[in-house]
Amino acid sequence: MKRKSLLISPELCIGCRACQVACKSWNQLEGTKTNNRGTFENPPDLNPALYNKIRFVEVPSDKNDMRWLFVSQRCMHCDDAGCMKICPSPGALYKTKEGAVVFDKDKCIGCKLCVAACPFDVPRYDRNDKISKCTMCADRIAENLAPLCAKTCPTGAIKFGDRDELIAQAQKAGYQKVYGQNDLGGLGAIYAFKEPPKFYGMEDKPQIPESVVFWHKVLKPLAVIGLGGAVAASLLHYAVVGPKKDKEEKKDE
Ligand code: SF4
Ligand code: SF4
């Protein structure tokens, strides 16, 4: 089985957000009340019922006006996935044969370590404290169907297919550097950028935090030798996240 990927081309995106709606529809994610904040992006951030958000970027153009870019933000399905590395509950996060990083809510213990370990700030938690994020439509791709966001996109800004072929297509189209081609073992959501990644609001070199790598080696095995997932998770959480509070806690303050 060849590794599959999503190829995202912000220059082709018109910001219609059909992909956001399609994702909600396929994954039966509830609608959430939002406010018009005078921007083309809505809701303002990923949430447990929003796996794919179109981020609006406004940058000066060389024609002395503004250039609008729309960048899909979602799980990157990293080969070397920080979330999987740190997760102390076996089977809560796993990889499919196509390369999608998916979750099993029944096995998620709600420790939120994956939030600290994700270089892209992706995982969110539902009202039952269970992880929620893009699955690359693993149920669809197992049946040889494209993820619904890719199938719905009217401009080809989200494409799905064999990873090597998508990279070759992007290079043939003149994109010299495909973002995510080699980062973190190679991402499963790769981007055709015309400009440096920072232009699109992305890190040049995404990395798993050092503390996560270290504590993954030291503490995670404790869960395996019998300390228990929840206890190991508490120690890991203290070591990795420390006094940093998660988004929900911050919002309530
Ligand atoms: S459906 Fe395609 S064009 Fe529309 S917002 Fe999504 S990525 Fe952009
Ligand atoms: S983007 Fe974050 S949540 Fe997705 S696979 Fe990578 S580390 Fe995990």
Ligand code: SF4
């Ligand atoms: S791949 Fe599927 S789950 Fe992920 S953003 Fe697209 S529609 Fe949503």
